[in-house]
Structure formats: C-alpha cells, structure tokens
Amino acid sequence: MQGNGFKIGVIxxxxxxxxxxxxxxxxxxxxxxxxxxFTEEERTQYELDNAxxxxxxxxxxxxxxxxLQGGMHVTLEVGTPQLILELAGSNRNIELEVVxxxxxxxxxxxxxxxxxxxxxxxxxxxxxxxxxxxxRSESQDITRRSTNDEIVAFLKVQRDAALDRAIxxxxxxxxxxxxxxxxxxxxxxxxxxxxxxGVDDEERVRNLLKGxxxxxxxxxxxxQDFSNFRNRAIEFYNVEADSADSLNLSGPTNELLERxxxxxxxxxxxFGYAMAEDTAKIMDLLSSSDIQRIMxxxxxxxxxxxxxxxxxxxxxxxxxxxxxNSELTGEVIEEASIQFDPTTxxxxxxxxxxxEGARIWSRITGANIGKPIAIVxxxxxxxxxxxxxxxxxxxxxxxxxxxxxxxxxxxxxxxSGALPAPLQIMxxxxxxxxxxxxxxxxxxxSVLVGLSIVAIFMIVYYRTGGGVADLxxxxxxxxxxxxLAGFKATLTLPGxxxxxxxxxxxxxxxxxxxxxxxxxxxxxxxxRAAISAGYSNAMSAIIDANVTTGFVALIxxxxxxxxxKGFAVTLLAGIACSxxxxxxxxxxxxxxxxxxxxxxxxxx
Amino acid sequence: xxxFETPNFDFLGKRKIAYSxxxxxxxxxxxxxxxxxxxxxxxxxxxxxxxxxxxxxxKTQDVRSFLNEPLGSSPExxxxxxxxxxxIRTDNELSTDEVQNLIEGAISANISEASFSMEKSDSIGxxxxxxxxxxxxxxxxxxxxxxxxxxxxxxxxxxFSVGAVAALVHDVVxxxxxxxxxxxxxxxxxxIDQNIIAAFLTIVGYSLxxxxxxxxxxxxxxxxxxxxxxxxxxxxxxxxxxxxxxxxxLTTFFVVTILFIFGGEVLKGLxxxxxxxxxxxxxxxxxxASPLVLELDTKKTLNKP
Numbered sequence: 001m002q003g004n005g006f007k008i009g010v011i012x013x014x015x016x017x018x019x020x021x022x023x024x025x026x027x028x029x030x031x032x033x034x035x036x037x038f039t040e041e042e043r044t045q046y047e048l049d050n051a052x053x054x055x056x057x058x059x060x061x062x063x064x065x066x067x068l069q070g071g072m073h074v075t076l077e078v079g080t081p082q083l084i085l086e087l088a089g090s091n092r093n094i095e096l097e098v099v100x101x102x103x104x105x106x107x108x109x110x111x112x113x114x115x116x117x118x119x120x121x122x123x124x125x126x127x128x129x130x131x132x133x134x135x136r137s138e139s140q141d142i143t144r145r146s147t148n149d150e151i152v153a154f155l156k157v158q159r160d161a162a163l164d165r166a167i168x169x170x171x172x173x174x175x176x177x178x179x180x181x182x183x184x185x186x187x188x189x190x191x192x193x194x195x196x197x198g199v200d201d202e203e204r205v206r207n208l209l210k211g212x213x214x215x216x217x218x219x220x221x222x223x224q225d226f227s228n229f230r231n232r233a234i235e236f237y238n239v240e241a242d243s244a245d246s247l248n249l250s251g252p253t254n255e256l257l258e259r260x261x262x263x264x265x266x267x268x269x270x271f272g273y274a275m276a277e278d279t280a281k282i283m284d285l286l287s288s289s290d291i292q293r294i295m296x297x298x299x300x301x302x303x304x305x306x307x308x309x310x311x312x313x314x315x316x317x318x319x320x321x322x323x324x325n326s327e328l329t330g331e332v333i334e335e336a337s338i339q340f341d342p343t344t345x346x347x348x349x350x351x352x353x354x355x356e357g358a359r360i361w362s363r364i365t366g367a368n369i370g371k372p373i374a375i376v377x378x379x380x381x382x383x384x385x386x387x388x389x390x391x392x393x394x395x396x397x398x399x400x401x402x403x404x405x406x407x408x409x410x411x412x413x414x415x416s417g418a419l420p421a422p423l424q425i426m427x428x429x430x431x432x433x434x435x436x437x438x439x440x441x442x443x444x445x446s447v448l449v450g451l452s453i454v455a456i457f458m459i460v461y462y463r464t465g466g467g468v469a470d471l472x473x474x475x476x477x478x479x480x481x482x483x484l485a486g487f488k489a490t491l492t493l494p495g496x497x498x499x500x501x502x503x504x505x506x507x508x509x510x511x512x513x514x515x516x517x518x519x520x521x522x523x524x525x526x527x528r529a530a531i532s533a534g535y536s537n538a539m540s541a542i543i544d545a546n547v548t549t550g551f552v553a554l555i556x557x558x559x560x561x562x563x564x565k566g567f568a569v570t571l572l573a574g575i576a577c578s579x580x581x582x583x584x585x586x587x588x589x590x591x592x593x594x595x596x597x598x599x600x601x602x603x604x
Numbered sequence: 605x606x607x608f609e610t611p612n613f614d615f616l617g618k619r620k621i622a623y624s625x626x627x628x629x630x631x632x633x634x635x636x637x638x639x640x641x642x643x644x645x646x647x648x649x650x651x652x653x654x655x656x657x658x659x660x661x662x663k664t665q666d667v668r669s670f671l672n673e674p675l676g677s678s679p680e681x682x683x684x685x686x687x688x689x690x691x692i693r694t695d696n697e698l699s700t701d702e703v704q705n706l707i708e709g710a711i712s713a714n715i716s717e718a719s720f721s722m723e724k725s726d727s728i729g730x731x732x733x734x735x736x737x738x739x740x741x742x743x744x745x746x747x748x749x750x751x752x753x754x755x756x757x758x759x760x761x762x763x764f765s766v767g768a769v770a771a772l773v774h775d776v777v778x779x780x781x782x783x784x785x786x787x788x789x790x791x792x793x794x795x796i797d798q799n800i801i802a803a804f805l806t807i808v809g810y811s812l813x814x815x816x817x818x819x820x821x822x823x824x825x826x827x828x829x830x831x832x833x834x835x836x837x838x839x840x841x842x843x844x845x846x847x848x849x850x851x852x853x854l855t856t857f858f859v860v861t862i863l864f865i866f867g868g869e870v871l872k873g874l875x876x877x878x879x880x881x882x883x884x885x886x887x888x889x890x891x892x893a894s895p896l897v898l899e900l901d902t903k904k905t906l907n908k909p
Contacts, residue, residue: 067870075732108731111738202725203701276702426732428700428725434657435723435870442868449866450859457855461605494802497863497871501806501878504859505813508852512817515848518606541820544758545813551750552809556802559743564802571806604605 007588014580015475018482024060025485031057058181062485065492065566068440070433071197072205076170076423078190080114083162083421084155088134096134099125113189115159119152159190162420167192170423172416173208177409191426202430204409210423212378213413215330217396219364220372220384221321223268225296229321230262230271232294237285256285260319261311269372269384271301271319279303279317300324305380306400320381322374327364332357332394336414338407339397347407350397351414358394366390377410378422443496450500451477458507462514463602468589469510472581476506479577480570492566502574508545509582512538514603527598535587542583550575608847615842615890616835616898622891630774633781642780643787645797648737650730651695652703655723658688662715667692670714674706683791685869689723691793700727740801747808748772759819767897768815771888775811776804779880792872799874807881810856814849814889821845822894834901838894846890853886 031054035043047054066073081104085092103118110117122131131151132144142154167184170192174182183195199205237256259282260272274282285291286301299321307315335352353361364373365387375383375398383398401407455473458466480499484491517534525533550572557568593601646653667690668681679694696703704725711718728736748769755765780796787794821841829837860882864875 111735202704206699206701277698424729425700425727426729428727430722430725432721432723434721435655439868439870442866442871446859446863446866450862453858453862454855457858461851493868493870494799494874497867497874500859500863500867501856504856505810505852507855508813508848511848511851511855515845515851518609519844522610537824540824541817544816544820548751548754548812548816549809551754552747552805552812555743555747555750556805559739559801564798567802571809 004588004591007584011585011588014479017486018479021060021482021486022062022478024057025062025481028057028061060485062481063488063490064436064440065490065495066195066197066429066436067431067493068436068443068491069197070200070431070436071195072199072202073427073429074194074196074205074209074425075187075427076166076192076194076209077426078159078163078166078192078420079422079424080159080190083159084115084118086421087155087158091134091136115152115155119148123148163190163192165420166423169213169416169419170194170209173412176412176416177205177208192423198433199430200432201405202428204405206425206428208409208413210425211413212419212422213330213416214378214418215333215414216326216376217328217361217364218322218326218374218376219368220269220374221299221323222296223371226271226299226321227268229294229296229299233286233291234262236290236294256282259285261316267372269321271321273308273311273316273318275314276307276317279319282319296321298324302374302376302379302381304384305377305382306402318381320374320384322376322381326376328353328357328360330414330418332360333414336411338404338411341399346399347401347404348397348399349401349407349410349414350395353394353396355394358392361394361396362390362392382410439493443493446500447477447496447503450503454503454507458510461604462510463604464593465510465514465517465586465590465601465603468586468593468601469507469514469582471589472510472578472585473503473506475585476502476574476577476581479581480573483573483577484570487569489569490566491570494564495566495570498567498570498574502571502578505549506574506578506582509538509542509578510586512542512545513582513586517603521603527601528594531590531594535583539583542579546575546579606847608843608850611843611846612839613843613846614839616839616895619891619895619898622895626774626888626892629778629781633778633784636781636784637777640784643784643795644737645793645795645800646693646726646728646733647797648733648740650728650733651693652700652725652727653691653693654704654707654725655684655689655691656707656711656720657723658690658715659719661687662690664690666714667711670710671707674710675703682793684723689869700725736798740798743801743805744776744808747805751808751812755816755819759823761897763897763900764819766900767893768812768819770896771815771893772808772811774888774892775807775881775884778884779804779807779877782880783877792869792876794873794876797873799871800877803874803877803881806878807885810881811885811888814853814885815893817848818842818845818889818894819897822897834898838898842890842894849886849890853882857882 035046038046081100085097085100088096099118099121103114103121106112106121107114107117119131122129130144130146131148132142132146135142135151135154136144140154142151163186167186171184174184174194174196179196179199181197183193185193187193194209196205234254234256237254259278260274262272266272300323301319301321304318304320308318309316332353333351334354336349339348339350340346341348368387369390370386372384372386374381375385375396383400385399398410401410451473455470458469460466462469477499480502484495513534516538517530520530520533520537521527553568553572553575557565557572590601664681664683668679671679671681671692675694675696677695679692679696682691683689684691692707694703698706704722711720751772752765752769755768756762759765783794783796783800818841821844822838825832825837825841825844829840832840857879860875860878863871864879867875
C-alpha cells in the first residue's frame with residue numbers, strides 16, 4: 001500500500017485533466033438542454049447575451065463528425081494540366097496540348113507526378129526542345145535560356161501557389177455562403193478537402209465550390225455565316241446517315257436532327273436547342289474535324305447555362321454561336337450586387353467595372369449596337385443580351401436568374417475572385433441531419449448496452465475483481481472521451497464503434513490478470529502473494545497483446561480518412577487507456593480493498 | 605464462477621482435423637473470391653450511392669424498374685435498414701447533380717404523392733477510388749509486415765512470426781470469402797469499402813492479441829518446465845490460457861453483436877466482419893497459429909533451452 005501514493009497521484013491528475021477537457025462539452029450540453037426549453041425569442045436573446053461564452057465553449061467541445069451531425073464532405077482537385085496550359089498563355093499550341101494530354105494519362109496510370117511526366121514526354125519527343133518557349137516571362141525571370149529543369153521547378157511552384165490560392169478563394173466563398181465552422185484543408189499536392197457541417201443544399205454547394213468564376217464578355221458570331229454553317233452541318237449529317245445506314249429500314253436518320261430541335265423563329269445566333277442529356281453527344285458531333293472545317297472563322301459554340309424553355313415538358317438548352325476570344329474578362333469587375341427587375345421582380349446581378357474595363361466596355365457596346373454580347377461564365381453563356389445603346393460607366397448585368405439564392409451565389413463567386421484552374425470534385429459524401437441524429441442514438445445505445453452486458457458478466461464471473469474491472473472500464477470510457485476532446489479529435493460513428501469494441505477488449509487485460517491470480521492461488525499462494533504475482537506475471541502478455549493491436553490502429557490512422565480515422569483514434573486511445581486503467585487503477589483499488597483483510601476480495 | 609479451471613484438452617492431437625477444416629474453408633474462400641471476384645463498394649470502385657427515406661413503404665423492384673431507363677445502366681436498389689428507406693447505387697457517370705435529378709424526377713413521376721428526402725449520398729470518382737484502394741492494400745500489407753517483424757523481435761523465432769501471420773491471413777481470407785459469398789444474399793451491405801478494411805485490420809489486431817497471449821505462455825512454460833515434451837508444453841500453454849481466451853472472446857463477441865444489432869445500418873457491414881473475425885480469430889489462435897509453429901519447428905529447436 002505504501003508505494004501507491006504516486007499511482008494515486010497519477011490517477012487523480014489524469015482524471016482531473018480529463019474533466020478539464022470534457023468540462024466545456026458537459027456545460028455546452030447543459031446549455032443546449034436549457035436553450036431547447038426556451039421560446040424562439042428567448043433563445044435569440046439568450047444567444048445574443050451569451051455570444052462570447054457560447055462561442056468559447058463551442059470551440060473546445062468534443063466535436064461530432066459529419067456522419068453524426070450531418071453535412072457535406074468534398075474532396076476537390078486542382079486541374080494541374082489545365083493550369084499548366086493556362087500558364088503558357090498565348091504560347092500554348094497543339095504540341096503542348098498533346099504533351100499535356102499524354103503526360104496526364106501516364107501520371108494517372110503510374111501514380112507519378114504529372115509535371116515530371118510532362119517533362120519526360122516533352123524531352124522524349126525532342127531531347128533538345130526547350131519548355132522555355134512556352135513559359136518565357138520577364139517578371140518570373142524565365143528567359144529563352146532557362147533550362148527545362150528550371151521551368152519544371154517554376155511550374156511546381158506555380159502549382160503550389162495555385163493550390164494555396166484556390167484554398168483561399170474556396171474559404172472566401174464558403175464564408176460568404178455562411179457555413180458555421182467549415183473546415184478547408186490541403187491534402188497532398190493538388191487536393192483540397194472541404195467539410196461543411198449542417199449543409200443540406202448539395203447542388204448549390206457543388207456549384208459554389210467548383211466554379212472557376214471565369215467571367216468573359218464575348219461578341220456574337222457573324223449572323224449570316226453562322227446560319228449558313230448551321231445548314232451545312234445539318235446537311236453533313238444527312239449525307240453521313242444515308243451512306244452508313246443504307247440498310248436501315250426505318251429510313252435515313254440524322255444524328256444531329258435526332259438530338260436537336262431547330263425552330264423557324266430562332267435567333268440567327270442560336271445553333272439549336274437540346275435537352276441536357278444530349279448536350280455532350282452534340283458537342284462530340286460538332287467537334288468532328290469535318291464540322292470544324294466548315295465552322296466560321298474565330299467562332300465557337302457554347303451552351304447556355306440555364307434552360308430557355310420547355311418542349312414536351314423537358315427543359316431545353318440553347319447552343320449559342322460566339323467569338324472564340326473574349327473582349328473583356330472578369331478581372332475588370334469591381335463590384336457586383338443583386339437587383340430586382342422593376343417590372344417582373346426577377347432577381348438579376350448587376351456588375352460594375354473599373355475604369356479600364358468601362359472604357360473597353362463602352363467601345364464594344366458602341367460597335368455592336370443591335371447585336372448580342374455573350375456574358376460567359378466558366379464556359380457557359382449566362383446572358384445573351386442585345387446591345388441597344390452604347391454603355392458608358394462600365395455597367396452590365398446578368399439576367400434570367402432562377403431565384404435569389406442563385407443570384408447570391410453568383411455575386412459571391414464574382415467577388416471572391418476567379419480560381420487559377422478548374423476544380424474537379426473527386427469525392428463527395430453527404431449525410432442528412434436525420435440520419436446523423438439516428439446514428440448518434442444508435443451509437444449511444446450500443447455503448448450503453450455493450451457496457452452493461454460486459455459489466456454484468458464481469459461481476460458474475462469475477463465477483464469483486466469484476467466489480468473493480470467495471471469501475472476501471474467506466475473510467476476508461478471517460479478517459480477516451482477526454483483524450484478525444486483534448487486532442488481536438490472528432491467523434492464519428494465508426495469512432496463510437498471503436499469505443500464499443502474497446503469495452504469488449506479493454507477487460508482483456510483484467511481477464512489476463514485475474515485468471516493469473518486464480519492460477520497462482522491454485523498454486524498455493526496466499527491472496528496477497530497471488531495478487532502480486534498475478535499482476536507481474538500477466539504483464540508481458542498484456543504488453544505484447546496491446547502493442548500489436550496498437551500498431552494496427554496506428555496504421556489504420558495513417559491510412560484512413562474521415563470517419564475511419566475516428567475509428568483508429570478511439571481504438572488507439574482505448575488501448576492506451578485500458579492499459580492504464582487495467583494495470584494501475586485496478587491495482588490501487590484492489591490493494592486498498594485488501595489493506596486490512598485479504599478475504600475482502602474474491603476473484604470468483 | 606469458473607470455467608475451464610484446469611482444462612486438459614489435447615489441442616495439438618486434434619490438429620490434423622483442424623488443418624482439414626481450415627484448408628477446406630481457406631480453399632473454398634479462395635475459390636469463391638476468384639470465381640465471383642471481390643465485391644467492391646463504391647469506395648474502391650467509384651460510383652454513386654444515394655439513400656432516400658420515404659414516408660411509406662416502398663418496393664425495391666418497383667424502384668429498380670423505373671430507374672433502369674433514366675439511369676441507363678441497371679442500378680442496384682436495396683432496402684436500407686427499414687422498408688421505407690432505400691439505397692440506390694449506380695455507375696452512371698453524369699455529375700452528381702444530374703444523377704440526383706434523374707433519380708428524384710423518376711421517383712416523383714412513378715410513385716404518386718411520394719414524400720421523400722435524401723438521407724445520405726456518396727459519390728466517388730474513379731481516380732479517387734483507385735487511390736483509396738491502393739492505400740487500403742498498402743495498409744493491410746504494412747500491418748502484416750510490421751506484425752511479422754514485431755513477433756520476430758519479441759519471440760526471437762521466425763516460426764512464431766510465420767505462425768501468427770498465417771493465422772491472420774487465414775482469418776482475413778475466410779472472412780473475405782464469407783463476405784463475397786453472402787454479398788447478394790443478405791439484406792445489408794457487405795461490399796468491401798473503407799469500413800470493411802478498418803474491420804479487417806481490427807480483426808488482424810484482435811486475432812493477434814489471442815495468438816500473442818498463447819505464445820507468451822509458451823515462452824514462459826519453456827523456461828519453467830524445462831525438458832517437457834514440446835507437444836505437451838504447447839498443449840499446456842493453450843490450456844493454461846484457455847479460460848482467458850474464452851472470456852475475452854465472449855466479451856468481445858458480446859459487444860460486436862450488440863454493435864450489429866443496435867449500431868444502425870451504416871455499421872452493419874463493419875460489425876458483421878467483426879463478429880466473423882472474433883469467431884475465426886479465437887479458433888485460429890487455438891488451432892492454427894500454435895500448431896503451425898510446432899510443424900515449422902522441424903529442427904526441434906523449441907525443445908532446447
């Protein structure tokens with residue numbers, strides 16, 4: 001008993017530390033319980049009065065994973081190939097595009113660095129060729145003479161910078177969107193993990209996250225040339241169908257006519273109309289080299305971002321003919337705000353330009369009176385207004401928005417700035433609040449039932465020893481929660497499963513010890529000697545068994561993401577705590593119980 | 605209460621029977637896995653999964669039939685926990701927005717006055733799935749290598765390492781076989797995803813736990829009972845630790861079963877894997893790991909001090 005002073009001190013210190021870390025969580029839950037009895041006004045008032053206290057608490061509570069509180073988890077990837085092409089600016093050519101394409105395929109196949117593959121592919125084609133001809137830039141100190149290695153180093157720096165900038169922009173957008181406690185972190189070289197608790201409007205968030213917000217103003221295609229092109233393209237697919245499907249009894253088919261509708265009264269700047277699911281196929285048909293040859297010079301076709309109407313109950317999208325270069329880009333936009341059309345009350349976004357933008361804008365509008373100008377966002381036409389007068393002062397607007405939310409998001413991304421390269425959603429997981437709520441309940445129920453059954457079993461089987469082990473087990477669970485809160489880890493559903501599993505496995509150390517004590521007693525030792533021998537002889541088995549499980553948990557922690565990491569963390573915390581509680585706590589308690597009378601304890 | 609107080613089972617004498625059982629299960633599992641292929645979930649295959657909750661009962665075959673056309677490829681439709689919740693899994697490559705719109709449009713058009721809400725959605729790109737698969741495979745390999753090395757260092761004999769790792773591989777392969785066999789039979793999700801990998805690694809850790817306790821006792825008995833016949837010593841060690849093995853297995857079995865019953869639909873696959881793992885892990889540490897150590901010890905080094 002004499003030697004236990006130190007042990008008791010350690011236990012008390014550990015317990016105090018645990019309570020310290022769990023205190024905010026306990027108070028927070030009590031607060032929430034109190035708040036839930038309030039009326040709406042009382043609550044708002046209370047939250048206002050105690051804003052500082054509540055936000056302090058909230059920062060330190062044991063937070064729940066997205067799978068428990070509901071929300072959205074998105075992994076985005078910065079399109080490095082697009083960024084590399086973008087950086088080449090006007091030096092970009094078909095050769096570079098081919099190299100980038102091939103390097104991308106190789107890098108994906110072999111899981112290697114795309115930029116390194118690009119250098120290899122480029123040099124494989126011509127060992128003496130220099131990447132500097134694409135990336136010459138005085139401001140970056142890159143000259144004709146820069147070596148390929150220098151360029152590659154420059155590109156890698158640019159990639160890192162692009163990722164950092166993308167994170168910054170995403171953060172601004174998310175903040176403007178108004179998510180409480182979002183988490184936005186970098187993962188690897190080109191990925192961003194965004195976690196948005198409580199978000200339930202997935203579609204809006206997706207658009208908000210991945211839109212590059214590249215705004216362009218382009219003039220329309222030449223009306224006469226574009227109409228001729230349309231007729232020739234339709235004609236082209238007629239001929240094709242005739243020759244290829246001559247045996248087709250249902251008559252000649254025209255792939256283009258099958259998927260698109262053309263109406264007499266349509267604007268000369270519109271190629272045709274189609275349903276959303278046909279748009280990709282139509283772009284395939286129109287990008288064939290034969291069609292590209294008859295396409296008017298400096299002209300491209302772009303889809304509208306919103307349906308322009310219905311046909312047979314299905315939404316129809318327009319395909320517009322516009323110039324292939326932009327007259328102005330979003331960089332000139334200085335302000336953006338929501339306005340409402342005075343007659344229809346439909347929301348629109350009005351934009352103000354800086355002085356340089358305003359000067360160019362007035363020149364373009366002046367030169368295109370009576371013709372359309374396309375406002376293009378991320379490759380889709382968002383507005384296609386006809387210019388009625390020359391516009392001075394740099395005002396423009398995007399109309400035809402569906403609702404205020406869409407207008408808000410558009411203002412948000414216009415003001416947050418354009419992403420350096422498009423982001424692609426690699427992984428997306430959403431959990432609704434209802435499922436989260438029922439998962440919490442399922443988790444708690446499992447912990448409670450598991451704990452009760454194991455506790456009863458231990459008492460029945462090991463009597464006093466079992467009771468002491470149960471005490472250790474309860475403390476164990478409190479310690480695990482304390483560690484999670486202390487390390488600011490989140491509690492997930494698999495994490496709760498880890499706790500349940502720990503309940504079953506944590507008693508193992510005590511089972512080893514108690515069985516050993518029984519064995520030593522059978523060997524004729526007195527109770528006190530048996531206890532002492534039991535603890536010391538069981539030790540090596542306990543250590544070996546827990547170290548190996550600990551390794552596994554560590555591996556799982558480094559591999560797992562999100563909820564699985566939560567599982568590994570609780571498992572690891574559980575192992576550490578169960579070692580502590582089974583070896584030290586139970587020993588102290590048993591020593592205390594046997595201080596006067598060794599018969600006071602029984603191991604069944 | 606005392607079970608197995610002084611048991612005296614001849615575990616090693618029965619090892620030939622155990623070998624036959626294990627070999628049959630192992631080969632059958634391999635055969636199932638090879639013929640049917642591992643049934644990956646979207647984590648490792650890519651794809652999209654949606655769970656919808658309805659306010660009334662829904663029939664999966666109805667949902668499947670009206671989703672076939674809009675989604676193009678035939679989607680998997682299963683109940684998710686209750687008969688008013690369904691899980692839809694599709695390989696359709698359109699964006700999540702579009703697929704979601706197609707599904708919700710089809711539901712509204714086909715179930716009159718349907719009131720439903722999305723409870724959960726997962727959408728994994730093919731490249732991301734590849735990455736996850738690589739990381740998972742890596743973690744399993746690392747786990748096995750590290751365990752091999754730890755046991756080698758701790759017990760100083762490669763035979764112990766091989767025995768322990770063989771038992772782990774035995775457990776994981778048979779669990780995989782059972783998963784593959786049952787994946788279309790049971791109503792809950794048994795596809796191999798991140799959760800299942802976590803369960804496998806836990807099984808590895810658990811099974812090892814049992815094995816190491818027995819090895820530890822073998823090491824001890826070797827020192828205490830010098831000159832004892834090796835088979836007898838192994839049997840004694842297994843018997844000495846039997847009570848503990850049974851009790852710990854029982855408590856662990858209790859909690860994983862509770863998890864299976866109360867843990868909700870999301871944890872069904874994980875807890876099912878753990879249930880099988882606990883049973884197999886206990887069996888393999890008694891009948892696979894230690895007997896194998898004995899078999900591998902052809903030079904009878906275990907007899908010598």
